[in-house]
Amino acid sequence: MRPMSGARRPVTFVAAPYEATASFVPGCAFGPDAVAEHLAALDTDDVCHGVGALADWTWVEAHPRTLHDAAAMRREVARHVREALAAGRLPLVVGGEHTVTPAALEAWDDPAAVTVVQFDAHADLRADYEGTPWNHACAMRRALERGHPLVQIGIRSGLHEELRDVYGPGADGATGQLERTAAPPARLLARGALRSRGLAPVMPGLGRLLYVTIDLDALDPGCAPGVGTPEPDGLSYLELLDALDALLDGRVLAGADVVELCPARDDGRTARLAARLLARLARHG
Numbered sequence: 001m002r003p004m005s006g007a008r009r010p011v012t013f014v015a016a017p018y019e020a021t022a023s024f025v026p027g028c029a030f031g032p033d034a035v036a037e038h039l040a041a042l043d044t045d046d047v048c049h050g051v052g053a054l055a056d057w058t059w060v061e062a063h064p065r066t067l068h069d070a071a072a073m074r075r076e077v078a079r080h081v082r083e084a085l086a087a088g089r090l091p092l093v094v095g096g097e098h099t100v101t102p103a104a105l106e107a108w109d110d111p112a113a114v115t116v117v118q119f120d121a122h123a124d125l126r127a128d129y130e131g132t133p134w135n136h137a138c139a140m141r142r143a144l145e146r147g148h149p150l151v152q153i154g155i156r157s158g159l160h161e162e163l164r165d166v167y168g169p170g171a172d173g174a175t176g177q178l179e180r181t182a183a184p185p186a187r188l189l190a191r192g193a194l195r196s197r198g199l200a201p202v203m204p205g206l207g208r209l210l211y212v213t214i215d216l217d218a219l220d221p222g223c224a225p226g227v228g229t230p231e232p233d234g235l236s237y238l239e240l241l242d243a244l245d246a247l248l249d250g251r252v253l254a255g256a257d258v259v260e261l262c263p264a265r266d267d268g269r270t271a272r273l274a275a276r277l278l279a280r281l282a283r284h285g
């Protein structure tokens with residue numbers, strides 16, 4: 001287990017309130033504001049939950065909430081992540097819709113060296129959706145196209161078409177696990193397989209440098225109701241934290257994001273959870 005004290009990189013939170021393609025309930029453009037409110041409270045009111053790691057953090061706005069142009073969003077998010085990395089800081093992106101993930105990944109020039117670990121209810125592997133490749137349902141397909149190895153955890157919604165495109169004919173992720181050996185490699189651990197087998201199926205060959213993307217709908221709607229596309233039977237908060245600790249044990253967190261917070265559907269518990277989660281990720285700096 002990594003020591004939880006000692007030298008860590010300072011954190012730059014990159015707010016990316018991008019929302020152009022919500023497919024069900026809109027509102028994730030207001031996610032970063034809700035997270036910022038709770039982060040500010042965490043900084044002063046609590047000595048538990050690894051909050052000490054937030055002693056040195058800054059918050060930058062990558063773009064205004066009114067920006068709906070995917071190309072401009074990608075440019076600005078990548079630029080802010082790149083600046084954080086150049087300053088020796090850990091970039092933690094706060095969405096916004098899941099499309100901000102492939103934008104953030106553009107900050108790394110060697111995609112093969114950065115494995116993307118995705119916690120999500122949905123596979124997000126569509127080639128395009130509703131007329132654009134920059135839809136949130138396509139986020140992980142774009143990451144793969146950049147050349148990032150991919151690990152998908154907690155998935156419980158995906159179409160045959162998108163799964164076959166990536167994992168080959170016959171792929172059916174409804175209950176089990178999938179593996180793609182072609183470059184870049186990918187593994188999918190469905191919700192049911194995570195419960196029965198733990199993380200073991202995705203650990204072999206896991207790279208040293210990880211980018212972690214957490215779509216809050218990976219969590220159970222009972223503990224995280226404030227998402228645009230809730231799906232039953234998600235992870236518990238503790239299950240997610242334990243998975244992060246296990247995945248990052250002996251590995252390096254390159255960067256991370258927490259996306260798809262929809263305050264319009266929230267009573268505050270999801271925003272609080274997101275802030276706690278970001279503080280926890282900061283411990284891996």
Ligand SMILES: [Mn+2]
Nearest residue numbers: 098120124215
């Ligand atoms: Mn997603």
